[in-house]
Amino acid sequence: MAISVISDFMNAAVYDSKGHLVLETEENVFQPRIEEASINTVVQEIPNLQYPVETSNGWMYTLSRGIHKGQKLIGQLMVSVNATKLVSLVYDRTGLQETGELLVGIPDGPDKIRLLLPAMQKPNVIVLPYKGAMAKAINGESGILKERNYRGARVIAAYRPAGFLHWGLLAQMEIKEAYASVWSVRLVILVTFSALLFVGALASLGLAKAFTSPIIELGKAAFALGQGDMRTRVKKGSSCFHDEFSNLKDAFNGMAHRIASHQYILEHEVSERTSDLAHAHDGLAREVEERKRIELELEKAKDIAMAADRSKSEFLANMSHEIRTPLNAIINFTELCLDTQITQEQQEHLEYVQFAAQHLLRLITDILDFNKIAAGKLEMEEIQFSLYEQLEQSLSVLAARAWKSGLELCCDIHADVPDQLLGDPGRLLQIFVNLVGNGIKFTKKGEVIVSVTVNSKSADDVELLFAVKDSGLGIPQTKQSLLFQAFSQVDSSTQRLYGGTGLGLAISSKLAAAMGGRMWVESEGVEGLGSTFSFTGRFKLFPSNSSMNFLMFKGVRALVVDDNSTGLRILTDLLKSWNIIADGVMTTEAAKSALELGESSGHKYNVVLLDMWLGGVEALDLVEYIRARPDLLQKYASDAEVNTLYPVEPDSDLALPSAHCLSQQCSSKSTPDRLRYGPNLKVEIYTKDNVSSAIIMLTSVNHMESSRCKELGLPFHTSKPIRRSLLNRVLRSALGFEDKMSHDEGKTSKESKKLNKRLHVLIAEDNPVNQRVAIKLLHKWGHTTVLAVDGAEAVERSAKEEFDIILMDVQMPVCDGFEATAKIREYERSHNRKITPIVAMTAHAMMGDGEYCIAAGMDYYISKPLNAKKLQDLLQYVATSSLRVYSASPSHKNSMSMW
Template sequence: MTAFKDLSIKWKLMLLMMLTSCAALLLACLAFMTYELVTMRQTMAQELETLAGIIADNSTASLSFKDTKAAEETLATLGAKPQIMAAAIYGPDDAILARYLRPGAFPGTIPATPEADGYRFAARRLALFGPVLMDDDRIGTVYLQSDLSLMVARIQRYIAIVLAVMAASTILALLLASRLQGVISEPILDLVGATRLVATEKNYAVRARRRSRDEVGLLIDGFNDMLSQIQERDRALEAAREALEQRVEERTRELLQQLAFIQLLRTVAALANETTTIEESLRACLVAVCGSIGWPVGHVYMRPPDAADRLIALPVWHLDVPHRFAAFRKITEGMVLKRGEGLPGRVMESGRPAWIRDVTQDPSFPQARLAQDIAVRTGFAFPVVVGGEVAAVLEFFTTTTMEPDEKLLQLMAQVGTQLGPAIQRRRAEESLRRSEEKYRSLVANIPDVTWTSDSSGAIVFISPNVEKVYGFTPEEIYSDAALWFGRIHPDDVEAVKGAYRGLFESNRKFQIEYRIQRKDGAWIWLYDRTLGTYGKAEETYADGMFTDITERKHAELELQKAKEGAEQASRSKSEFLANVSHEIRTPMNGIIGMTDLLLDTRLRPEQREYLDIVKSSADGLLTLINDILDFSKIEAGRLEIEPIDFSLRDCLDNTMRILAVRAHGKGLELACHVLPDVPDAVVGDPGRLRQVLINLVGNAIKFTERGEVVVRVESEAPTSEEAQLTFAVSDTGIGIPEEKHRAIFEAFTQADGSTTRKYGGTGLGLTISSQLVEMMGGRIRVDSRIGRGSTFRFSVRLGLQRGRTLTPEPPPPQELRDLPVLVVDDNATNRRILEEMFEGWRMKPVAVDGGEAALMALKNAARGGRPFRLVILDANMPGMDGFTLAERIQGERELQGLDLIMLTSGGQRGEAARSRQVGISAYLTKPTRRSELLDLIMTVLSPPAPGRRRDRLITRHTLREERRRLRVLLVEDNRVNRAVAVRLLERRGHSVTIARTGREALDLTRTRPFDVALMDLQMPEMGGLEATAAIRHREQVTGKHLSIIAMTAHAMKGDRERCLAAGMDGYVAKPIQADDLFQTIDSVLSRSPLEASAERPSAGPPPARRGELFDRQALMARLEGDSGLLSEIVELFMKSAPGLMRDAEKALHGRDAKALERAAHTLKGMVANFGARTAFEAALRMEKMAQKDDATGARAAWASLEKEMARLTKALVKLAEEHAA
């Protein structure tokens, strides 16, 4: 292939033509020979088939008679066919009947048995099997074998002919190619010749001759065009070369100038770095610039640091001939130029270099006349910029007039740029020097000692004043590392070393106080703190300072002693107050109790009046005692807020109900207005909130003769975790003078300043309330005027219960939707409260302020086809009271069938009977609970049960009676707890079934239906949580739901959440309070399982009075005064407690933590029923110790519990005997 590439175009064309022609001819011959070969094979096969047919026809007789001889004779005729090598005739049994072999043929070429009919080519021969038929029946087979000699001979003749034709064609192609290649090669050779000529002679005027218009002709045209362009380019290059030489000369001159300028910049930079002051740097710059450009005069103006628009001429000059320019220097020095004045002022104003062609002709040049006398003509100046401001201006002058040189000005601007950082650095160095001097002076005079330490703890710098504090000089500390850590107090050294390690290992700054021994042996206190770490030269350092606080420590010690003395005095005071309180309470309880008993007997009016005064005075004194104790706790800082989950509306309802008697006794309206968006499920201290409200509302009632007292509650955009609630207590009382607004929050302040003091003072209540509100995250304030009433406002922050809805109650019944109701009340606040309540229940309320308006509204509604279904009446209204209005309504024919509900503030004797007489359906005293009013309305609107008439007045009492009787499952293993719960439930008419273990409860719920289950948590066999989980798992199949309420004496944080998470619906804490229990049952049965839970979980039994083992009053209140039940549970306690104590003692000695925990838990629940706080706490401590497997702590708790149980047993026996007597 390489040899072909190297051939000339002539030979390449000839070879290509010859090869192409021969290849085409060869392919044609091969195709023809292939066709002939196929045709010949088919012809031979046809001839052999014909011959076989002839032999078969002639062999039928010999085969029929098996005449071998006749068959051989038939085959012998094949001798006339020289190409037949062998033949054979096979009989019906496939045996050879006769055969034929060409002389010289090998006998083995005939197959022993016939094969399939048809011909087949083998190596150098053609074989054929054919049938011998007679009457279309096969009687034998004919076999013929022929050689291929005829076909081979014919192929050889064809090959000879093809070779001859190929040779002739090649010779012809060679002759034609040698003649035709010249058409292509000759123009190319001409082009090559022209190319060689151009290459050797460099003569681009040569042109190649074009012979044709084909591609070669186009190539020659392109070549000639290229030569023309090269010729033109050479001419242009020649001209460019000449211009370049000229520019090189110019660039060389410019480069030399640039090098001179660079040298100037280097000189300026070097001189600026070598000099030590700003003035020296500027003077060196003047010398360098004047020497470089050859100008004789250079001068500096500087902007003072305290002036932003003035330049002062400095005594910094360069003068080639000093005496010649002495007068110019004299008049210039000390000159002050404003911004824009003179050449320097213009530069300062623009911040760019400036040029004056002839200063003598420039009117703004101050020294123009003098410059003319000394032949100063052209001048320029450039700025030195530091921090974006012009700090100095350098001006230069020459004695000749020169046109402005922009390049020179640009170069000088760069000189100013180079000089700026140097001046800035000099200023920084000067400032640093002054700062260092100031720092050293400050360090030498401040009491704090500053230090620097490396990572090993060695002091590498310490301020000189360390000698005053420590007694050692800095040099002594540097030379001996042990003078620092080695003299730290042994009790403090590890803490100090740990602080230093944390500083260098974690960059954790520290503040630490420790003792160290001075040189004179005295121990002093140091307050040491670090400022942070930094790296320098692959080493880490830390800066810090310490202060001698020995005097402060002595003062703190004295202060601690004084504080302990004050605390002891406070404790003594508190104990004294508690003792006095207890001593006062004992006779006061007797006074109040006996007074209550006397008031229940028949008395003359005069006697009842005296006893009312006695009871009022005793109640006031008891309230004062409680306030004094709270005030004492506040002063001592021991009053705490205990946040728990509670219902805000229930808390407010209970508080209003307590105060309602006092308000109604004075004929006052008492209302509580809680806006709908106020959350209900909150977290806080309901007791302290109730205390504040009772105080504020109580004061409002006390200072109000007529009108109303209203509590309003609003919410200020609650978040997901807490709400800010604002409470406002408004009254229509006497009001408070503005000058006493602050004083009323002080102890024992008289709001009524008159001599007679009709209303009395505020006592400690407002002072305590103010402190409580602040502890709950708010503040209290008052808005009041004389004769216009008062409004006390306070705000508190309350948490929101997790997993509880913010709405106070479930959606209202569908029956109330769009129900028209008329509200009749002369008090606007009451109307608004009822309107909002009814609108929340999707009712259609209309409110009017009196009887006449009510009658008109009722008649208009009836005539308009939209009559009212329900009327809510206020009993006490001016003009026409509620009872009169009810009579008028019943007397109107068109108003028959209305349900009337009477709300009264007084609850006076005889009102219920009068309500029945005038046809009122229901009667309720204010304040009313939302749930109570809803139950009342639903009872009024619902039809009576079949077979029963509703002819009696519906009241709060009848509502309670009509509640459904429940089937209650009580799951409790403690006999005392069971007895209390069973008696309380059966008193309310409920059916109780008892299970003693979780396993029994599981079996009972499988076979019997229950409305609610009260489930203890810790029981043998199966606990309450496990039983609840099993019940809930079973309910997934049945689709039912049993309401389960947890009962536990755990009183531990997280108990309520664990119960709800286990699938329980509510939670009550032991000891069981009747109100809490039934309120929880009502809540669980009326709400969805997710919403139901006890609102006020108890933290344990109520505290007993001082000196008492248990709270007798709380116990009797819990048992609802049932002496029989008291005797029963005391008897159960006497039977159960000894066995439980033995179980606990056995578990304690056997180190069985689980058994000890179970026994302690049971004992804790048992004593909690009696309100025995001390015994409860001892059992709780033992339970916690058992949970922690703390044997030592458990033994200590056991000793305390054993002692308290003995005391409790004696007290309970005595109590039971007293009640039995």
């Protein structure tokens, strides 16, 4: 910056080696002769500077530099430079307030610094000691520090070098003046926070007192409606006072009224069609001679009845939005109320309301899904997903139910089953939850086993066979054909004992067919032998390079102790697929024998995976036995360098070296690429103090068992059914591998900060209930919102301010969501503004909606009524994803996501 300011050359002259003037750009400006000694003092690399002086032409200074021919000095170049800009820069007060100033320093000997221009605050100061920020700047450093200036005041100073001139630039200001505004802001924040805290506490006490009566009333009404009383209504509150409970009451009454109206319309329409059919039959009985005409009328009546049935199915499929919106509003507002400060009694009533509403929503969803399938409006997604994670997620949802029923829930995925697939993970999860849930419901004791195998496989796709086997009641063969029919169960007692709509298996069977497969059941009809529900599905393969690295486990010896033979087999096979030498036993005594045999044969185990309960008794005896005999186990590795310094090729039969090789100072020069365990290796063993780290407890989902592990001093445990990723991490820690866990945790922490980023959201929605739901949910998650009641207002709002995301209803008055989005995109292009992600909110998430949304310039779409979990996941996805570039290319169309 300084070079650009001072590069204002006025005149120049050339002197020879004797000091005589040879050439000048203007006469009578330079001396005709200079001392020869002064020429010899000029170095070649750094120009010689004479300090600025004020002349009639302004501030001027001269620069001189030697002229060399090879190593010989043959003359000197001298330049006269106008320093007015430099002086103006140094003495400019802009942004320096009262005590700020800018100094330019030049080294003057080894211990002094001469100021190019006198100090502004103290003009008689032109020489400073060679220290502090100015000395650092002259030495080529840049930075900011706090020090005392030439007046003895504490200042904050910013310094940097001035290029090839070896000058130093220093800008400084007194600390008291620099930080005056920060201290004022601190005081304002403290006072504001205290006031808000006091007002919030008073408001919470008042609100909690007013919640009790409407909550009880809503709970009773929701329960009555769930029992089938369509006349149930809740009493409206005062018209002068309108709050969230008033919204809940209005939404509930509106939902009850619509359900009753829909039921009456359906009954009336079916009655009319039935009446037409009856008249046709009467005509057939009365007029035998007109048989042909009557047969035609019967055919017509049949068509009318089938049309009525189709109308009913289409009507129910299209009524999904109208029925679910108020019911979902009840669930969401109830959840919002649960997050406020309420009494225990209020919480119990709200949870009862939420349970009744969710139960009613499940019943309605089953009926609507079935009718949607019957109407041919069910569409399947095709997105990339992890089969392992999807399967483990469905089992984790039901693990608590299995544990409460005293059942063992196992998952057996064969090693050749691919993980990354293209398909509809949501529908696959729906099938698994239904089948596994039925297995748990109808099994009193024993186990429920989920297995996945490959039926057939090609280069592009794979057909998988899924099976859910239980040890429950069994199904008679005469009744098996009824299972996949709508509203059918094995017998009437099943409905009385276990509940349900009888639609789950019918829907699951249709979903399996939509995946290109089929569903069937195998059962002997004998209690205890149970049933096996199987289905197939065809999925496209998704190429992926992400896979766990199991080479580090090569050579590890593990002992699995589990009294359930199925779980023992599945876990042992899984460990073997990870290159672990695994043995399995079912009793404490067998485990002790296996440990002693390993010790005596020289093949000690490195880790023990122990079920928390063996034969109904806590496995504490085996834990104490291992602690008393730590020599039975042997450390395999304790240093992360094992993973990186000594690679093993996939086809190698050599084990990775353990950490004791590092203790013998194996250098990278003397260590070959592959190592064998030599006879002189030092083997590390466990002690009584640390042998507990070699035991991994297999617990249930009961959190009390996790606490029990901590009481027993067992640091590593994982719950059943086993999750592969979690077991892999626990094994790495137990074996002493320096996994990337700390790195991943740091990365997760950074991602969580992104996920928790506060967003500024524009909500374009005309429905008051959906408005309240969206605003309350977004405020609950810490986001700020702006509401637009139609598309025209949304366009106006987006032009006035920038938003992180826009939630756009597709159907609105004045200007719909498609037209509004097109106008917003056009405005962004014409004004060169950043593309704002737009999420379409549509009541009918059908095929074709996505194409319309893409054509209008939208990025994502979410179905209504709004689901809190899906909306939060979508916001987190948008907050952590890079924004798309506005384009109409096919690749952009494929990037559209539905939530």
